[in-house]
Amino acid sequence: MKSYTLKVQEIRTETDDTVTLCFKQPGLKKIKYLAGQYLTLQFRISGRRYIRPYSFSSTPLIDSTLDVTIKRVPGGVVSNYINDTVKVDDVIEVQEPLGDFVFKSDESIRSVIFWGVGSGITPLFSMIKDLLVNNSLNIHLVYGNKSNSSVIFKEKLEELKMTYSDRFQVHSFYSKEEFFIEDSHNYRGRINADFVEKLLQDIQSPSQHFICGPIGLKNTIKESLTKLGQSLDNVFSEDFEIVKNPEDFKDIYNREILLNFQGFDNKITINKGNSILEEALETGIELPYSCQTGNCSTCKGIVLSGELKMIGLEKPRTDLANNEYLLCCSYPLTDNVSIKIQ
The missing domain is CATH 3.10.20.30 (Beta-grasp domain)
Structure with missing residues (x-):
């Protein structure tokens, strides 16, 4: 497996507990990747080597830097280290991009629905930018968060909504938001089966679905699709933990x-x-x-x-x-x- 040494060019604060590391592309041979893939970072912390995969939030041919977005995890050795310690001009060893959580062109598809919760937005954001710029499909993002202040890429998503208002909609769910303005695209609570069924009845079919979030979200989407008689062949999910029975x-x-x-x-x-x-x-x-x-x-x-x-x-x-x-x-x-x- 190929490895690279990349320099941190910029660090962007996304929320109180989330940062984006922007790596400078190598000068001679650019690192190639696909929207939705991940980059594996390697650190040595207190004498021990740690390796962690983080999804690209950047998009090839659109963003000049290689961006990965990391949310602080309670007790997370690496995520906390990145949020607290990594600084601009640091040099970090990474492994070549991997992952098959990517959009594959299909002429029969009319709509793509992205389902995410919290930091699950990261690979979805990469793919959404790619599809909006390079495709004409209708795009829906269903995104769950605790509150408005915890929304990652909030301003960038608003910009995309304005730029592509004819074919990009964001449906936001807030589980703990106190100051809440209800409208046709804002919802209280968590993403649920009733909403899934209603949305699917209103969009152009056939559609593809990309899910990045907890196992409960994935089960809700798949069960709702099955209930509506839709095939699960067009449902793709990204998993960063093994579910053990x-x-x-x-x-x-x-x-x-x-x-x-x-x-x-x-x-x-x-x-x-x-x-x-x-x-x-x-x-x-x-x-x-x-x-x-x-x-x-x-x-x-x-x-x-x-x-x-x-x-x-x-x-x-x-x-x-x-x-x-x-x-x-x-x-x-x-x-x-x-x-x-x-």
């Missing part, structure tokens, strides 16, 4: 495995509930990784013996060989597991 761990126990990395054998105890990647990082073995949700192949390992089980994959991976596993979502089923990292 306790039922999947019934046959998982604490086991010791052998992990060969960079020519060295390491014996590691994998505690029930923790993935092989998680335990390796905790013991100080700096394995390669990126998304941590089973969507990329950065943490792929080859099983030499024993059996593993992958848990939490959103979609099946047909590109892996029978002995290849993604360690971010892999758990040992037997006591003789031996894995090699290429």
Whole structure:
């Protein structure tokens, strides 16, 4: 995997707990990416290496810098470090852009609906700008926040609404807003099934849907679409965490495995509930990784013996060989597991 060293050209404050890092593009060979993809940042904090993926909020061929937007997370080592410590002219190591949460042209599509909550707006914002400039589709953004002051990209979204008023609408939900002006595009509470069904009845079909937010939002959208008899083939979601079902761990126990990395054998105890990647990082073995949700192949390992089980994959991976596993979502089923990292 390619890596780059980028300089922070600007830091924009989006809200009280969210900043955008604007990286200067390399002078000779520009980094290419697609709207909706993510950039993986690497930091060393208190002696430990941390790697985190953050969605682009910039758009290729529209924005001159490479922008990622980071919201502070309670207890989040990296997000807090970025918000508190990173400054202009800092140099940060990043991995090449990844991700398949991108718009794919389809001549039959008439409308695109983006569904987001909080910082889930980041990849959606990148794609919205791209579609508004380079396409003629009708665009709807359904965006949930606690309050008006917590809306990320608020001014930029208003500008886009004015510029593309004929085909871009924003539907805002506020769960805790005290001073609230109700109109046809402002709503109290959270995004709900009744609204989903009403909106879908009013837009041009067929449509594509892009979701970035908590699991509850994704379930609400998919269940509503199914109820209306619409196909889920045009529904895409971005996930930055693995949803673990306790039922999947019934046959998982604490086991010791052998992990060969960079020519060295390491014996590691994998505690029930923790993935092989998680335990390796905790013991100080700096394995390669990126998304941590089973969507990329950065943490792929080859099983030499024993059996593993992958848990939490959103979609099946047909590109892996029978002995290849993604360690971010892999758990040992037997006591003789031996894995090699290429």
